[in-house]
Amino acid sequence: xxxxxxxxxxxxxxxxxxxxxxxxxxxxxxxxxxxxxxxxxxxxxxxxxxxxxxxxxxxxxxxxxxxxxxxxxxxxxxxxxxxxxxxxxxxxxxxxxxxxxxxxxxxxxxxxxxxxxxxxxxxxxxxxxxxxxxxxxxxxxxxxxxxxxxxxxxxxxxxxxxxxxxxxxxxxxxxxxxxxxxxxxxxxxxxxxxxxxxxxxxxxxxxxxxxxxxxxxxxxxxxxxxxxxxxxxxxxxxxxxxxxxxxxxxxxxxxxxxxxxxxxxxxxxxxxxxxxxxxxxxxxx
Amino acid sequence: xxxxxxxxxxxxxxxxxxxxxxxxxxxxxxxxxxxxxxxxxxxxxxxxxxxxxxxxxxxxxxxxxxxxxxxxxxxxxxxxxxxxxxxxxxxxxxxxxxxxxxxxxxxxxxxxxxxxxxxxxxxxxxxxxxxxxxxxxxxxxxxxxxxxxxxxxxxxxxxxxxxxxxxxxxxxxxxxxxxxxxxxxxxxxxxxxxxxxxxxxxxxxxxxxxxxxxxxxxxxxxxxxxxxxxxxxxxxxxxxxxxxxxxxxxxxxxxxxxxxxxxxxxxxxxxxxxxxxxxxxxxxxxxxxxxxxxxxxxxxxxxxxxxxxxxxxxxxxxxxxxxxxxxxxxxx
Amino acid sequence: xxxxxxxxxxxxxxxxxxxxxxxxxxxxxxxxxxxxxxxxxxxxxxxxxxxxxxxxxxxxxxxxxxxxxxxxxxxxxxxxxxxxxxxxxxxxxxxxxxxxxxxxxxxxxxxxxxxxxxxxxxxxxxxxxxxxxxxxxxxxxxxxxxxxxxxxxxxxxxxxxxxxxxxxxxxxxxxxxxxxxxxxxxxxxxxxxxxxxxxxxxxxxxxxxxxxxxxxxxxxxxxxxxxxxxxxxxxxxxxxxxxxxxxxxxxxxxxxxxxxxxxxxxxxxxxxxxxxx
Numbered sequence: 001x002x003x004x005x006x007x008x009x010x011x012x013x014x015x016x017x018x019x020x021x022x023x024x025x026x027x028x029x030x031x032x033x034x035x036x037x038x039x040x041x042x043x044x045x046x047x048x049x050x051x052x053x054x055x056x057x058x059x060x061x062x063x064x065x066x067x068x069x070x071x072x073x074x075x076x077x078x079x080x081x082x083x084x085x086x087x088x089x090x091x092x093x094x095x096x097x098x099x100x101x102x103x104x105x106x107x108x109x110x111x112x113x114x115x116x117x118x119x120x121x122x123x124x125x126x127x128x129x130x131x132x133x134x135x136x137x138x139x140x141x142x143x144x145x146x147x148x149x150x151x152x153x154x155x156x157x158x159x160x161x162x163x164x165x166x167x168x169x170x171x172x173x174x175x176x177x178x179x180x181x182x183x184x185x186x187x188x189x190x191x192x193x194x195x196x197x198x199x200x201x202x203x204x205x206x207x208x209x210x211x212x213x214x215x216x217x218x219x220x221x222x223x224x225x226x227x228x229x230x231x232x233x234x235x236x237x238x239x240x241x242x243x244x245x246x247x248x249x250x251x252x253x254x255x256x257x258x259x260x261x262x263x264x265x266x267x268x269x270x271x272x273x274x275x276x277x278x279x280x281x282x283x284x285x
Numbered sequence: 286x287x288x289x290x291x292x293x294x295x296x297x298x299x300x301x302x303x304x305x306x307x308x309x310x311x312x313x314x315x316x317x318x319x320x321x322x323x324x325x326x327x328x329x330x331x332x333x334x335x336x337x338x339x340x341x342x343x344x345x346x347x348x349x350x351x352x353x354x355x356x357x358x359x360x361x362x363x364x365x366x367x368x369x370x371x372x373x374x375x376x377x378x379x380x381x382x383x384x385x386x387x388x389x390x391x392x393x394x395x396x397x398x399x400x401x402x403x404x405x406x407x408x409x410x411x412x413x414x415x416x417x418x419x420x421x422x423x424x425x426x427x428x429x430x431x432x433x434x435x436x437x438x439x440x441x442x443x444x445x446x447x448x449x450x451x452x453x454x455x456x457x458x459x460x461x462x463x464x465x466x467x468x469x470x471x472x473x474x475x476x477x478x479x480x481x482x483x484x485x486x487x488x489x490x491x492x493x494x495x496x497x498x499x500x501x502x503x504x505x506x507x508x509x510x511x512x513x514x515x516x517x518x519x520x521x522x523x524x525x526x527x528x529x530x531x532x533x534x535x536x537x538x539x540x541x542x543x544x545x546x547x548x549x550x551x552x553x554x555x556x557x558x559x560x561x562x563x564x565x566x567x568x569x570x571x572x573x574x575x576x577x578x579x580x581x582x583x584x585x586x587x588x589x590x591x592x593x594x595x596x597x598x599x600x601x602x603x604x605x606x607x608x609x610x611x612x613x614x615x616x617x
Numbered sequence: 618x619x620x621x622x623x624x625x626x627x628x629x630x631x632x633x634x635x636x637x638x639x640x641x642x643x644x645x646x647x648x649x650x651x652x653x654x655x656x657x658x659x660x661x662x663x664x665x666x667x668x669x670x671x672x673x674x675x676x677x678x679x680x681x682x683x684x685x686x687x688x689x690x691x692x693x694x695x696x697x698x699x700x701x702x703x704x705x706x707x708x709x710x711x712x713x714x715x716x717x718x719x720x721x722x723x724x725x726x727x728x729x730x731x732x733x734x735x736x737x738x739x740x741x742x743x744x745x746x747x748x749x750x751x752x753x754x755x756x757x758x759x760x761x762x763x764x765x766x767x768x769x770x771x772x773x774x775x776x777x778x779x780x781x782x783x784x785x786x787x788x789x790x791x792x793x794x795x796x797x798x799x800x801x802x803x804x805x806x807x808x809x810x811x812x813x814x815x816x817x818x819x820x821x822x823x824x825x826x827x828x829x830x831x832x833x834x835x836x837x838x839x840x841x842x843x844x845x846x847x848x849x850x851x852x853x854x855x856x857x858x859x860x861x862x863x864x865x866x867x868x869x870x871x872x873x874x875x876x877x878x879x880x881x882x883x884x885x886x887x888x889x890x891x892x893x894x
Contacts, residue, residue, distance in 0.1 A: 050806065220878070258805045266862050512722075515713065
């Protein structure tokens with residue numbers, strides 16, 4: 001068993017852009033241009049970039065939601081785009097996706113119980129311990145009340161709905177979870193909770209994340225390694241702290257410089273004040 | 286832009302060709318042998334063969350279809366020798382019933398149908414857009430609900446019921462209108478107008494109801510648009526916000542539907558023309574169907590298809606003139 | 618001339634419903650100094666956007682507004698709609714979140730930029746309006762403005778569209794610009810450019826700014842005074858430095874803990890970890 005779970009090499013994805021009508025000249029647009037990346041077991045590889053950088057298309061290629069124009073993707077030693085039948089089935093449960101908008105990626109007419117057990121049902125696998133107990137256990141793991149298994153997605157807040165999405169991904173014990181802007185739509189306080197949840201689950205289960213995001217501050221909190229995309233290409237890959245603290249590529253530098261920051265000296269002062277407050281409160285007790 | 290127009294015209298030609306092909310298959314291949322029908326009761330197999338040869342229906346399908354297409358564009362000749370009849374382009378064949386050229390029949394009746402269509406269209410467009418605007422302005426108020434009731438009624442009454450009751454009330458009971466009879470415009474404009482008034486109203490009512498709903502929905506939706514909020518934030522007067530920012534986007538889709546509806550109606554209003562005894566394309570189609578006069582049915586079908594396709598193209602071109610997103614591509 | 622440009626007291630926005638009025642903004646008080654930059658921060662449902670619409674007098678149908686909004690000494694809540702219109706777009710301008718849907722697709726950007734100018738000034742010729750539009754576009758650094766003025770919104774990129782929106786507010790030299798999540802829909806590099814542009818314009822014109830945002834990092838860079846809102850309530854307010862260095866309300870402290878920092882992986886939010894379970 002190697003250290004690398006996913007190995008993508010020279011991925012290319014071209015889309016045909018129709019000129020419209022019978023005489024329209026159709027062009028080709030290269031959304032992903034010679035992308036190579038590795039995801040190791042148990043790590044989080046963050047794929048960051050701005051809109052149109054090709055990061056989401058890359059994720060879709062890896063999940064085999066769309067076909068590659070060229071290039072290879074090896075998952076757990078097997079070529080993903082050559083998989084058929086049982087092997088493809090297995091791949092589909094080993095790689096799970098969590099999307100940006102929890103509401104539109106959950107069927108509004110199904111209960112949570114049905115949603116989180118659906119991956120098993122589709123795969124015609126038995127549900128260990130029965131649907132109710134299984135769903136309850138999953139919900140507990142993602143911080144939801146198991147008694148709410150009979151509710152519908154609309155009855156949950158955005159953060160809770162995203163937890164349902166995560167529970168669904170966990171149902172089939174995946175080896176890789178592709179999170180496509182999974183915390184981008186959430187309010188900051190909820191976002192922090194979901195990031196914490198994602199990290200805790202990874203510690204417990206040891207699976208890998210391919211974390212697609214545009215928010216670099218979020219990436220700093222969750223990534224093991226970072227790959228920066230621009231114009232369909234990966235311009236820089238490296239360990240998180242190396243990329244953030246000593247970026248090599250000019251685009252990465254520009255991107256990092258553009259991120260708005262709370263002044264570090266304000267944060268330092270706040271921590272001092274916080275400490276003083278706590279000491280005051282303890283003294284009062 | 287030129288590329289766009291060329292594209293549309295080419296697309297239109299392809300569609301028309303396919304329409305011709307399908308119509309031809311339905312009427313000349315899948316239908317009963319027309320020769321038998323023409324020949325009548327006292328018929329010999331030889332006579333049938335002769336007629337079939339004359340009509341050209343004894344030849345292979347593609348040859349027939351080719352001749353038919355050629356007839357459309359260049360005219361064709363029926364029969365041979367002394368019996369030969371020259372049918373000028375666009376040739377749609379001859380009626381089995383009256384032996385008249387179908388093209389001539391259409392040309393004779395088109396003005397009647399066009400008059401019906403134009404008058405009705407003006408009525409329903411005016412009433413529909415006005416009703417829709419009023420409804421949208423007074424959303425939820427009495428006027429809106431009253432108009433909603435009217436449109437529901439207008440949409441639910443079948444044309445023939447409306448036509449007959451209108452005729453009964455206006456002509457028979459009240460005597461406000463004279464009994465319809467064919468009078469050319471040049472002879473007696475008033476009588477001509479009175480003749481067409483009822484068909485116009487009958488056709489317009491159902492359509493006006495649809496257009497009222499459409500206009501209302503479009504206007505209300507447009508008023509929710511962010512750019513309307515922007516216009517208000519700029520301090521524009523409500524009138525300006527309406528005229529500039531709400532009406533144009535709201536009414537643009539109506540152009541599309543109107544073009545299609547109008548083109549469809551030009552091809553004849555079957556029921557209305559029949560009820561009011563107007564000698565238009567619609568009545569001709571109704572008559573030809575009851576008598577199974579295949580060349581006429583086919584001619585009318587092709588005409589209707591042609592009008593709809595052309596109408597569609599005109600709408601597309603119009604749309605490019607109205608909507609800059611279609612007219613100018615993105616350069617960003 | 619007072620030092621206070623905008624003075625809001627007891628501002629309440631409610632939507633009357635069957636179960637009594639639902640208040641989305643509750644007795645809000647704040648001041649904006651002339652030329653100052655006020656940040657209103659809150660998560661979704663905090664009532665921050667309703668506050669901005671209430672100031673503009675552009676609340677959705679059915680909303681009720683009470684309290685006092687004093688702009689440059691004039692009580693806006695007492696103004697009839699017609700008089701309020703002379704403030705909108707002229708002295709108070711607004712920039713919205715989604716520049717594409719906030720621009721009318723049927724008109725050129727030039728027409729839309731000059732629209733406010735034409736409606737607030739009488740006897741403006743077409744040529745003058747166009748010149749105003751071109752000048753405004755040049756001020757927001759849209760290259761080749763003389764040609765771009767005749768382009769339609771869909772021909773611009775997201776960042777350029779937001780520049781057009783800003784140009785739109787500039788033609789009238791407003792004293793107050795209200796920007797509701799002006800960079801939320803934009804990429805981070807474009808966001809930085811737009812924030813720079815807003816700063817530049819404020820320096821040039823001395824206009825006051827109200828920045829409505831959910832992004833604490835953005836507001837920390839832009840605002841000198843901050844109002845924190847939650848569920849329609851004013852949680853706390855103060856100078857930016859005070860809010861960020863010594864937040865008093867537990868909610869503000871929680872928010873500041875929750876913001877992911879790019880410079881450091883601070884054990885994401887110890888305080889939150891328990892709450893998350």
